[in-house]
Amino acid sequence: MTDTAAPTPAASTGAPFGRVLTAMATAFAEDGSVDLEATQRIARHLVEHGHDGLVVSGTTGESPTTTPDEDGDVLAAVRDAVGSGIHLVAGVGTNDTRTSLGLARQAKKNGADGVLLVSPYYNKPGQRGILQHFRQVSGAAELPVMLYDVPGRTGSTIALETYEQAIAWDEVVAVKDAVGDFARGVRIRELGYAVYSGDDEANLGWLAHGAVGFVSVVGHVAGDQLRAMAESYWAGDTAAALETYTRMLPAIDAVMGVANYGATTAKAALQLLGVLDNRRVRSPLVELDDDEVAALRTGLEAAGLLT
Template identity: 35%
Template sequence: MFSGSMVALVTPMHADGRVDQASLEKLVEFHVENGTDAIVAMGTTGESATLDEKEHCKVLKQVVEMAKNRIPIIAGTGANSTSEAIELTQCAMDAGVDACLLVTPYYNKPTQEGLYQHFKKIAESVAIPQILYNVPGRTAVDMLPETVARLAGIANIVGIKEATGDIQRGVQIIEECGDQLDIYSGDDATAMELILLGAKGDISVTANVAPKAMHEMCAAALAGDRETASAINDRLLGLHSKLFVESNPIPVKWALYEMGLIPDGIRLPLTVLDAQYHDVVRDAIKQAS
């Protein structure tokens, strides 16, 4: 359903942690103007874990209104409570998003059968296209390819964001489920290779800072043009790594603040980027032109 560079959008905030609506609209325009292929709002990078349900739904509704049907909107609606994930997914559908992105339940560490039943229940409860999201480095649970294959048979489960950074894992899912699911990279450093091997795009942190370059890189990779994709990706390698010198979204929010696009607000327990990393991130931005 979706392809190319899909930005995992930050949620801009004032210094006191309130959502900055004016900056949010500025970011939506920034991505429309620079060719981003879809916006993923209220995911990990959007600090979904620290926005309550009312705030979460309000941001989704605002992003849809700001986008004005010019760019697809995908909503992060995952939770470690199945009932909460259903409620968030329903509010996202009511807000008018095009699809939902659902992370594996974190902290409570369900079994593979529990993962299957969780995602099956959400898909059966809310009739909107849904994209699975596997990121074991953050959730402490790894959804295995055989579980993905079981879920691929559910009609409105349409894709998976595979964020292990393991290209072979991505290729295995492409081979087993590629005719039923679209596979997206969730790891900027390996996204180009996975797209060249059959993935449909990248749900990207780097795209917050370099949206045009990420769009062009993904487009070249989707066209099978390794030479062009590699030339662009080489400029972005610094961002792919340095935007993770502290926990995401700490560095990327600071980078956007440095670029004059958002204030420096971030919610506890996350804190503003430590000064020792400022030049590191600045250099990565310069490298990416």
């Protein structure tokens, strides 16, 4: 195990899972199995580039197609790779409460510091169902919980009234917000949540509205830049923060806008950086084709992230 000390955050309070996190990709071997060694390389790469936290087995980690046993193995392998100084958040959100309960219990055993709990998707429960799901899984986790609100994937939005009730539970401390409504985010923050940006395009805007950090996808290639932007902002140098954000825009556009953003672009970007030797994904996702990789490369080069 490598014992890696977490980077010192620019602000010292209010960020229970760290400041700069990426929802990290999960690597696969040629036979389709999880490649734990390559996944550990991703984790070490992120920690070496500005991260003090990692999210494993989120959507970008292809959690819809990994099994609970694989999720447990990935979490344990990543913990072994990064040591005890890095915040590890395990994605345990599914649209089946029983499955999420099992994942939450497993997360604590396998070294997680917290869990990421998305509202149930596809079956679209009402707010009472969402609240019940959150209550049961939070209690089972026995770890700090980051709720995740991403209507584009779940088909529903967590109501402010639901947030008001959930914050009363000791385990629930944060939210990853991908709703894109800054005023609403301020109201959630005022309820007592640590708010994390879940939208790379809006990261700088979220800092201005009180976010304590990011759960990124672009962080696979721009972790140092994300940290520099945040530290400039917290130091009061908003011009420097804006300059860094502006330089990152081509990469943000490429990672979030080429083909199916997320795991597909993250893995292709890691391949371009030499962290991975392939860009394999599990069906129904498909690898970026050569034209899409070329467009991704252009964006990363324009942002100064490839030499």
